Amino acid sequence: MDLIEGLKKRREEKSKTHGRxxxxxxxxxxxxxxxxxxxxxxxxxxxxxxxxMPIKYNQFTVYIRKLIGSSGP
Known part of the structure; x- marks a missing residue:
């Protein structure tokens, strides 16, 4: 794996966990x-x-449904 691909993958993984x-x-x-x-x-x-809250609104609502439950948007 070259440097750019590795860095891109790391950024994507970090941003996913950072938002959650x-x-x-x-x-x-x-x-x-x-x-x-x-x-x-x-x-x-x-x-x-x-x-x-570094995530987009649509992901925010997904987390509400999955992690909080029925009291969503």
């Missing part, structure tokens, strides 16, 4: 906000603008 880690870091707060009537897009926008 960011979601898990805020999981309980996200659940609480959803339970209090805030919608997913507002939560994501707030965290994304702060630089705390």
């Amino acid at each position: 880690y960011a979601f898990l870091k805020y999981k309980e707060e996200i659940k609480e906000a959803l339970d209090n009537g805030y919608n997913a897009i507002d939560i994501w926008e707030h965290l994304h603008k702060k630089g705390e």
Whole structure:
């Protein structure tokens, strides 16, 4: 494997786990906000603008469905 391919693969793997880690870091707060009537897009926008949620909105909603459950968007 040449250098560029190796670096590209590492970047992809790191970004995948980084996004999941960011979601898990805020999981309980996200659940609480959803339970209090805030919608997913507002939560994501707030965290994304702060630089705390490096994933796209569609992946954010996938994590809500998979990791939090029925209290999704």
